[in-house]
Amino acid sequence: MHLSGAQDPQQRDGGDRHAAAAQVLGLLADRTRLILLERLAEGEADVGTLTEACAVARPSVSQHLARLRLAGLVTTRKEGRRVIYALPHGHVKRLVDEALRSADHRLGDLPPHD
Template identity: 65%
Template sequence: MHLSPAQGSHPQEPGPPAFEAAAGILGLLADRTRLALLHTLASEEADVGTLAAAVGAARPAVSQHLARLRMSGLVTTRKEGRRVVYALTDEHLRRLVAEALAAAGPGSPGHRRV
């Protein structure tokens, strides 16, 4: 999600493709494990084993979630020897995850138990 300036000083109005892309990203964030993975990756790059331990999920499940995040372009991979290291793709995603967690925190207007 990127806001581009339009003619003058007003942000460009998003069109249907932007809404579709944003809905896809928010849909991926709607999963607790994927959100926890992205939150962990917001502070450091990590491999599957490290991420599984950090989010308290089984390695195979974490691998499946990471595959979805990679296919959607939200995370990237690189090889370090035999390890595959995951990282967030950009700062926008880091801020989006932080804002989503802040909006859900105690004292926020939208805070409630689900």
């Protein structure tokens, strides 16, 4: 399911909106995907670079990237034979940043913040 809709937000049913948000949060609730998105928040990368970033087998990284791509959370472009992944907009970056900041607070690495 691709998450970006062409409908006006005022016309969308609240249930659809919440379902789409739950799907995004569900995709973020995986350690490997969170690491991949955190790395992509720094800039574009290919599968090899992303595999190194999360220290997971390349086929697993490819499967995670496919799920993120199908959901519209990452985009791809070809550079020769390589596929380059990127975040399409800042919303995902902000979600990842906030999730990691929340984890830092939980672990006691940062003082509480409003």
